[in-house]
Amino acid sequence: MNQAEWFVYILSCGDGSLYTGITNNLERRLDSHNKGKASRYTRARLPVTLIYSEKRGDRSTASIREAEIKRLSRAEKDALVQAT
Numbered sequence: 001m002n003q004a005e006w007f008v009y010i011l012s013c014g015d016g017s018l019y020t021g022i023t024n025n026l027e028r029r030l031d032s033h034n035k036g037k038a039s040r041y042t043r044a045r046l047p048v049t050l051i052y053s054e055k056r057g058d059r060s061t062a063s064i065r066e067a068e069i070k071r072l073s074r075a076e077k078d079a080l081v082q083a084t
Contacts, residue, residue, distance in 0.1 A: 006062035008069060010052040010081060013045035018077055020069045022062040026053055052081045 004024040011019040011033060019042050023029035032038035033048045042048050056062035069077065 006056045006059050007053045008056060008062050008065045009050060009054075010069065010077065011042065011048040012051045013042060013048050015045045017045060018051075018074070019045075019048065020066055020077075022056075022059070022066045024059070026050065052084060 006022055006024050007026050008020070008022050009026060009029070011021070011030075013019055019033075019039070021029070021039070029038060030048070030050050033042045034046060036043040036046060054065070056065055069080070072080065
């Protein structure tokens with residue numbers, strides 16, 4: 001079983017939109033996003049900047065939290081980012 005820590009993250013895209021995802025390596029994932037190799041959404045909205053992350057124990061809990069964040073309104077996401 002993989003014991004790596006997982007992260008939920010929010011990126012600010014070049015067009016001002018937000019992107020939420022999960023990874024077990026934030027640095028590598030951010031680099032992939034900025035090279036246009038991580039997601040179709042961010043590839044069209046470069047550059048991206050990491051504005052929020054939270055650590056989760058495993059992929060399952062990270063995925064659940066990702067879904068919760070994706071259901072938030074833009075104002076709620078902005079408040080989450082500002083609270084850190």
